[in-house]
Amino acid sequence: MRWIFTLIAICLLAACAAPQYTVDDGRKVNEELLGQIRTYGAGEKSLRPAIARSAALNDPDCDTQWELPFAVATSYDLSANDRVAWVRALGVDERLTVVATAPGSPLQQRDKIAEIAGFNRENTVKMVAELADRRDAGRPFDIKLITGKTVRVVPFKVCRGYTRLAPPDNPKTQDYHWLGSVHPLEITRTELTDDEALWAVLWTQGVSEEGGARMKTYHYGTKIVGNLYTLFSIASGISAAGVAVEAAAKAAQSAAASVATDLLKQQLIDQATSAAASKVRSEVVGAVQKLSQTQVVNAMQQAAANRGALSGVAWVAATVFDKADAWAYTRLEKLNANPLASFSLHQKLIEQGLTSNSMVLDPERMKALNKIAESRGRSDDVVAILRGIKPDELQFELTDMPLASAPTEFSYEDVSDTVTSNQPFAYGLIEGMTSMPVVSASSK
Numbered sequence: 001m002r003w004i005f006t007l008i009a010i011c012l013l014a015a016c017a018a019p020q021y022t023v024d025d026g027r028k029v030n031e032e033l034l035g036q037i038r039t040y041g042a043g044e045k046s047l048r049p050a051i052a053r054s055a056a057l058n059d060p061d062c063d064t065q066w067e068l069p070f071a072v073a074t075s076y077d078l079s080a081n082d083r084v085a086w087v088r089a090l091g092v093d094e095r096l097t098v099v100a101t102a103p104g105s106p107l108q109q110r111d112k113i114a115e116i117a118g119f120n121r122e123n124t125v126k127m128v129a130e131l132a133d134r135r136d137a138g139r140p141f142d143i144k145l146i147t148g149k150t151v152r153v154v155p156f157k158v159c160r161g162y163t164r165l166a167p168p169d170n171p172k173t174q175d176y177h178w179l180g181s182v183h184p185l186e187i188t189r190t191e192l193t194d195d196e197a198l199w200a201v202l203w204t205q206g207v208s209e210e211g212g213a214r215m216k217t218y219h220y221g222t223k224i225v226g227n228l229y230t231l232f233s234i235a236s237g238i239s240a241a242g243v244a245v246e247a248a249a250k251a252a253q254s255a256a257a258s259v260a261t262d263l264l265k266q267q268l269i270d271q272a273t274s275a276a277a278s279k280v281r282s283e284v285v286g287a288v289q290k291l292s293q294t295q296v297v298n299a300m301q302q303a304a305a306n307r308g309a310l311s312g313v314a315w316v317a318a319t320v321f322d323k324a325d326a327w328a329y330t331r332l333e334k335l336n337a338n339p340l341a342s343f344s345l346h347q348k349l350i351e352q353g354l355t356s357n358s359m360v361l362d363p364e365r366m367k368a369l370n371k372i373a374e375s376r377g378r379s380d381d382v383v384a385i386l387r388g389i390k391p392d393e394l395q396f397e398l399t400d401m402p403l404a405s406a407p408t409e410f411s412y413e414d415v416s417d418t419v420t421s422n423q424p425f426a427y428g429l430i431e432g433m434t435s436m437p438v439v440s441a442s443s444k
């Protein structure tokens with residue numbers, strides 16, 4: 001009988017030593033956060049296949065990055081209530097959990113990763129960094145799941161410009177950089193079609209391709225060595241992977257507001273206020289009838305204000321948004337996708353009052369993009385998508401708009417340089433993260 005008690009004791013000790021992962025115990029959680037996590041998951045499911053689809057371009061003229069056919073998230077180091085919300089919404093616990101896949105991915109949604117090429121840490125933020133390193137090496141590697149199954153992962157090459165979503169607890173975060181862009185979660189609340197998701201991905205790559213040299217000349221003096229950057233750039237790295245990233249997003253928003261105060265005319269500041277945004281949203285949200293021309297113009301004014309309120313590197317990126325539109329349009333055609341997805345996504349967003357993002361076209365971008373569509377004989381199709389309103393009816397005067405697409409009109413002196421030791425993210429979220437200290441992957 002003694003051996004039975006010994007065996008029970010050993011089992012109990014083993015149970016105590018094993019990591020305890022969060023389960024949904026039915027507790028009350030933040031419903032707004034829960035909804036944002038679900039929106040995040042739906043967005044990743046739309047974008048990951050589009051990212052893989054963009055690889056078919058094989059564009060010899062673009063700079064490239066490596067990507068993975070799946071996206072991951074982890075609730076490591078979050079509060080207990082927030083961890084339950086992640087489990088309830090997407091099945092994500094403290095372990096690296098797959099939240100989205102592209103066709104042909106060797107991993108499936110809700111798979112949990114135990115080892116990456118033999119590497120394992122309880123701190124899954126370090127696991128994310130290891131996954132990013134393996135991805136960027138561009139060579140096949142093995143992943144072991146918690147089930148014991150081992151799969152072979154093959155990174156694929158895409159044009160430079162990671163397409164990433166804001167974290168659910170900071171859903172309005174946006175940043176645009178030659179290395180990649182962070183889009184606010186609201187762009188995925190429209191149930192993206194396959195071509196609209198592809199438009200968002202190609203447009204992000206277009207910002208990098210068309211504005212990379214300008215952005216680097218403006219402010220790029222730090223070497224990408226910090227794992228906080230790789231943490232951001234990996235599939236879901238800016239979601240639940242670490243408190244530091246969340247703090248960076250909040251700091252970036254605060255710094256951007258300070259920079260914007262010096263950058264914008266008072267008219268643009270007023271238009272960019274949350275009150276103005278709420279007014280636009282209340283006018284158009286849930287509209288099933290045709291929006292009036294005034295309502296559409298108001299929404300596009302808000303989009304223009306959002307673009308003008310960007311700061312640092314993102315402000316420089318904003319001067320090539322129209323060039324990114326053209327870059328993406330032609331490449332959608334090359335991939336046999338519908339390039340008018342740009343207009344349909346724009347229309348869906350303004351009909352829901354979601355205008356604080358880069359997917360809503362302001363008048364300058366609408367005019368330029370419509371010219372391309374007209375040259376392809378698609379002007380009638382554009383009018384139909386815009387519910388009978390012609391693009392040339394949507395122009396308005398915004399004097400002294402602090403943006404200029406033409407290189408001859410652009411001046412780096414126009415960008416407010418207010419970086420101080422107290423504003424490490426004044427140049428933007430991504431730029432700030434590139435200079436953060438390296439996270440050691442060797443520690444536990």
